[in-house]
Amino acid sequence: MSIKPFAVAALVTAAALAFTGCATNEATPAGTGSASGSQTLTGVGASSQKAAQEKWVADFQTKNSSITVNYSPDGSGAGRSAFIAGAAAFAGSDRPFKDEEMGAGKFAGCAADSNALDLPVYISPIAVVYNLDGVTDLALDPATIAGIFAGKITKWNDPAIAATNPKAKLPDLAITAVHRGDDSGTTNNFTDTLNKLAPTVWTEKASDTYPAAFGGEAANGTSGVIQAVTGGAGTIGYADASAAGKLGKASIIVNGKPLQPTADAAASILDHSKTIAGRDANDLAYSLDRTSEGVYPAVLVSYAIVCQTYKDPAVGALVKSYVGYMASADGQKAAAEAAGSAPLSADLQAKVKAALDSVK
């Protein structure tokens, strides 16, 4: 019997919490100023931006103590649908909206005549990591990488690998190619790279889900891939370069030059790519050109998607200041330190700033 009062108290507390939870949600559907003067901004989207967003949120809230920013890393797809439904003031997405998804009036949180804007804010090189005893330097051309991950090149001493690594002592060992078991923007960009650079070998289109037809070993999440590659023998995998740790990172040979996944080589991809034609001048959705000279091809570019004009100007002002911080030199530097991303070039930072200045 002595338990009962406690149980009742717990129930009441739980109910109270639940109700306040509902109330908070209802009061701030997409992020508004409330009566007390504190303001909330809600973003939903890509988990690739998670580490960077945590840092940005912390830094931003330190400077603007009256503003609360919530970023839930539910995934790019969830972010885009939340943005369409008006449940998020901005979305984080590993790809921009497609042409058919764009259009004035399609977004509940934006004004009726407003389209969305795709702004690149986060660039991360994807490294091809490997664990092979006695080999510390490995250069692979895209066709070989595609062959390995497609299960067509199965031994480390394959002539295709030996051709680009004449000095390495390649063992007669089976290759275990590790890929992401969960859906991921990293997989999407990696498979897109292989599809663009070695279309005859990598016949599948870019996809968040690793193509089942190619087999290989699955691991859960970036850390799972790194762990599997580290723990195995003769393993190779792909993951955010910042997560590679002590693992060897293979150079990808583009136009005859081996390139390491450095920040500069990755970030320059946007300087060599064109924005998608036929969109507003302020929309910075890029169609990535992964074949340019000196550009590391396996790069993930993640976007912040915002409205041109918000229904609620207060939300627009919040988005402008927060996303503005994300794309600023300080914000990019903070993300590079916290998440190992490649900072946007100064030129691109200026473009994003100009685009945000047009947001209302």
Place this chain on the structure above:
Amino acid sequence: MTAKLSSTPVGSAAAQPKPGPDPKRPGEAVFRGLATGAGILILVILALVASFLLIQGGPALFADPAKLATQGYGEFVSWVLPFAFGTVWAALLALLIAVPVAIGIALFISHYAPRKLAQPLGYLIDLLAAVPSVVFGLWGSVVLAPAMLPLFTTLNSSLGFIPLFAGQVSGTGRTILTVAVVLATMILPIITSLCREVFLQAPRLHEEAALALGATRWEMIKMAVLPFARPGMIAAVMLGLGRALGETMAVTMVLSGSRNITLELLTSQNPNTIAATIAQNFAEAFGLKTSQLIAAGLVLFLITLAVNSIARWIVARRAQYSGAN
């Protein structure tokens, strides 16, 4: 099962007052109400879980296959079947490893070990049950999987003609056989504890009679303990199976899962389990994909329900002619 075995001895029932509310003792009524309420509560919870799965998973269950192919993970039955197979397959393998060991440990504790050793050993086994599954998952992927590699290579080269050990050995050791070993370790304490309790309940008189007739220790166990304990052992195994079927974290962390049905134990291409599939994909799923994952949860719920029903049925059937009466 244990509750049944440890219930009042025969004959003492008559001495007890008849159950039922007694107006002079309000405590009786209150306790009766609380107990009944708890009993009803479990049914309500089960019904709520089932209806949650049905309602949330419904959109995927009744969706047009073409729509499911573009917005979900593909046609439902062909999508979920490999995972359902993987779930049952991994759990069965785990049982195959765990049950003999668990019964051995339980018999050792109950009938072979000196008293001084038996008690601490019992505590240790129970302690194993308290280890969180995420720790087992870490251990499985960081320590066990690489350690299993040499064994896998040997099995493959010497016994590769058996389909189970055929195929290209995984370079990381993160196969369904490793998962089975991890799962076996996780269900070992449950099966051991229950079996130990049941073995200890074996009637002393039967055991002594067997020994008096000249039976050896093993013959005594075979004649007096095991027949008596069989329903309890089955119940213990089924509880272990239930845990193995639903285990999520350890499988997610250890298994290199894919969507295929294969009996090969040593390759990179292992059938994933339902629970691990949900855990891996739920974080990034939305819309119809979420529904489809929840519908997969419904399938897992049904599998577990079926397994438990079968266990109940076996126990009920066996109880009538076991050594217990």
